[in-house]
Amino acid sequence: MTRRETPAPVRLGRIGYLNVLPIYHPLETRAVDNDFVVESGPPAKLNTIMEAGGLDLSACSSIEYARRPERYLLVPDLAIGSCGPVQSVLLLSRVPLDRASKILVSAQTHTSAALLRLMLATRFGLRPDFETGDIRSRLAAGEPPQAFLAIGDEALRLRRLPDYPYALDLGSEWNAWTGLPFIFGVWIVRREAAAQLGPRMDRAVRTLLAAKAHGAASLPDYALLGEAQGILDAPSLRSYFRGLVYDLGPEEQEGLCAFYAKLAEAGAIPAAPRLEFYQLRDVVAA
Structure with a gap:
């Protein structure tokens, strides 16, 4: 009888900035259990790795989705942006x-x-x-x-x-x-990885959303963590985190679509893409 192979972990991209700490800190500390292999870097680097197929699921520049919508699906209700001053x-x-x-x-x-x-x-x-x-x-x-x-x-x-x-x-x-929020970054799934990984991608996306929920409940703690890194003092960082948007609800989607429409009008992208989301299954296989 052949020994069953352990499936490879999902490869997750992490923007190396303080603003995504509420999403990734729960994963890094195992407050939310996971088996991700994480690649960290600035948005431009993650865009390149994702395009080359080196990641399965990643935070990316919102314009990366607009440039190659046929390759990606958006993670539902997860983004990084602001509705007003972003400060960064x-x-x-x-x-x-x-x-x-x-x-x-x-x-x-x-x-x-x-x-x-x-x-x-x-x-x-x-x-x-x-x-x-x-x-x-x-x-x-x-x-x-x-x-x-x-x-x-x-x-x-x-x-x-x-x-x-x-x-x-x-x-x-x-x-x-x-009059709309601006979405600087989104989380995207490679369509090819979604097809290949099936239920494992479901678990990965659900884990990421669980980390977002955990982080949203602990925002004041991230100001103290940022202060320890010497970036800004805790009161300034509390103000910073309060100004950020982590949702991709109807208003955020409207802001994202407005950006894409303006880019298309200016000739920066061929056309404004339709927002297509990764569809979570009702039941995730064990």
């Missing part, structure tokens, strides 16, 4: 924004860079030049850019640089423009 996606400038002729953009972002280009051109009629690079190395080398887009923990750390008094919070500006 910021355009910072040494000069008034309408005078900024060149903007340095972090290579870690796809969605935020697309949103910034769209917003500056469509909302403000501005078309500065863009360059991609590492913001902190430029600052450390004494070569500060005229303006830069920072995301994630880097934005939280750099948001009050005295040499950059002009700031645009992209979450706040989107809400003022559309």
Whole structure:
């Protein structure tokens, strides 16, 4: 009799930023039991790995779904965004924004860079030049850019640089423009992995949603964890977490669809995709 092989664990992508701590900390501490193999990195890296088939289920830039909707399904009711100030996606400038002729953009972002280009051109009629690079190395080398887009923990750390008094919070500006939440990141399942893994993918998605529920009940604790990492003090981090959206309900979906429609109008994607969700089975096999 041949010995039964243990199935390979589901490969899960984790954005390496503080804002997803409420989702992943319950998994990492086993407060929510799981057997994920986790790959961590900035959104742009996870987009690339997911596209190449190196992950089964991952947090990704929301624009990654729009670029390849035929490859992915959205995890239901799980996202990362804001309905107002996001505090961690910021355009910072040494000069008034309408005078900024060149903007340095972090290579870690796809969605935020697309949103910034769209917003500056469509909302403000501005078309500065863009360059991609590492913001902190430029600052450390004494070569500060005229303006830069920072995301994630880097934005939280750099948001009050005295040499950059002009700031645009992209979450706040989107809400003022559309009246809707902005969804920076979504969780997606590769369609191929869903077909191959079957009930194991069901368990993986349910586990991820259980981690979200656990994290939502413990948000004040994550402010203390972030403070211990030296990012910001706990009161500032409590304000930060309160401003984040982790749901992908009707209003968040409307905001996501509005972003896709505007991208399509601007020619940044061929067409606005339909939102297609992973369908959980009523019964999960043991």
